[in-house]
Amino acid sequence: MNVNAESTNGQVVIGLNAVIVAIIEEQPKVLVVQHTSETLTAQHETLTERTALPHDNRHEALPFGPFYPLKHRTLEAGLRSWVEEQTDHDIGYVEQLYTFGNEGRDPREEAGGARLVSVGYLALVQDTGPTAIENAVWQDWYRFFPWEDWRDGSPIILESDIIPALRQWIADAENNDEQKDRYERACITFGLDDTPWNDELVLERYELLYEASLVTERQDNLNGEEISDHRGTAMALDHRRILATAIGRLRGKIKYRPVVFELMPPTFTLLQLQKVVEALSGSLLHKQNFRRLIEKKGLVEATGKIESQTGGRPASQFRFRREVLMERQALGVRQN
Amino acid sequence: MNVNAESTNGQVVIGLNAVIVAIIEEQPKVLVVQHTSETLTAQHETLTERTALPHDNRHEALPFGPFYPLKHRTLEAGLRSWVEEQTDHDIGYVEQLYTFGNEGRDPREEAGGARLVSVGYLALVQDTGPTAIENAVWQDWYRFFPWEDWRDGSPIILESDIIPALRQWIADAENNDEQKDRYERACITFGLDDTPWNDELVLERYELLYEASLVTERQDNLNGEEISDHRGTAMALDHRRILATAIGRLRGKIKYRPVVFELMPPTFTLLQLQKVVEALSGSLLHKQNFRRLIEKKGLVEATGKIESQTGGRPASQFRFRREVLMERQALGVRQN
DNA sequence: ACTACTTATACTAATATTGAGCATAATACG
């Protein structure tokens, strides 16, 4: 090849995207910023430079911050820096998710701008009240993925809408091979025909829906109304995809690492802990077995105190044994 | 904050690092390029622009390629593009590993250059003969991490050298808390005092050794001789760290996803498959149970043919059932 | 105080998975 670097290199801008998760009233929440097209395309500037905007033509975006190489020793430091500055509280757990560099991620690019490469991070914070980010609100993450919440049984939207639409999409395949391929993928991801549902395939499901044109990728190419239908609310750019990545990763991780505790208050009952795990994984767990699991792993210790606001028999309060982070590996709250 | 972006942004250069793995004669190999300081600091240029260099003052580096936003639609496409061009064969499986953006990764940066952010990828290829990359050779990966190979029992270097040195480092702690912390971390990572060895903690072990000054991070700040001692060979920049990330990730992944088969020839016997898994994980498996596992998962099917070069009773040849990639999830060759 | 309801927690039986090993089969080599 021997291409000249100068001529083909183009410009690259690096940004940091944060999926900031908290559990509020036993629901999984993600911090979302309300944007307009103008602020959005200028999103590599600092968030505080944004100005308040009229309520129409709005977008929901993940918080985004710049990476200043001269200021930040590491990517993670850059992320912590602006997130903590903006939200006014510590983010304990941070994990790098994925780096997104697809062409066309940012519409500005097409107008000759630089390619936006974003490093996505997952951050877990405790529910410590409102944040200071302008226009930022905690949104239930199932608002963007209503088919992912199985806590009240199989989501109605699946049976009544998505699965029929998927079957139509399978039937519409050009040829036999493609049809078989579509069917198999739909089986795995959406648990068609007795295939078991796998809670970790959040991104795979979203991408299948996108490919089948059953879901709207972006909010930004429409003007006016918010794009929200029974198949969930869209987000700016590829942010819904980043969120899907985060949810899937977190669902996987809690099974083998004790990361749930990053979302818990200092003391909690076992049922509270279970509710949080259920909120994240979107499915219900067997109570007695969950207890046994947690106790066997030695993840928690009783504080000796009692919580009486249970509505029934009072429950022991527990605290996370921080030591175990360093003790054994491969312990989490897997139960399937 | 409201810092001016122009003044603090600095320059960022994006590169793509590949950990290209193959199994050659039942040993885990990684593609390594022999560099000099000069070519190294210019490594964001294309590899083919490098010139052959004298044999002293050499470095071992992971293959590195540039990312051209104008040419490559995605980061992965950019990686595939230059890797396939250079190695002359397809890389089937590619997985994004991690994005490294630490200050001081590249010594050139200190001289006012741009910050080098590298997206690391893991690529699995089949053993298909020599590559066309100049100066590139397949190296046994345990050359860089001799303490990771337990196939012949506990590595001598551990007992005779590393563990004593670690105990000394623990004893040298400033205060009691630090001592306890050092001890616990050493227990988990290096399996001190009956803690079980965890094969996935490759990066954690390397970082502990680095922190304890028991290992040389880089080759590039020395001139002359290759840095290689009983504690493994160093690599350029932070490449040994990237390799450690790759090994740990691969060891984890084979347990729940059928990725080993990317490294296998089209047909193989079960013992050959087992040897590959053992080579990757660095530990031995129980033969009969391994068979049972593989057969139960339905990962392979008999070709009907027989391999007679076994040295004993001939073995059935198998092939990977590619369909299972789409069939069930959560199947791999976990056996611990 | 008694009843109904709610949640907490202990315990059990059936089943599945795993770890370790024994036994036998089929080849090569001398």
Add this chain to the structure above:
DNA sequence: CGTATTATGCTCAATATTAGTATAAGTAGT
């Protein structure tokens, strides 16, 4: 033909998982 070597089938005990039953200890209502 005997021995070494690898392949493959099978067993058995230990452990883990799933799906419960049973009982304890509170609250609220009457």
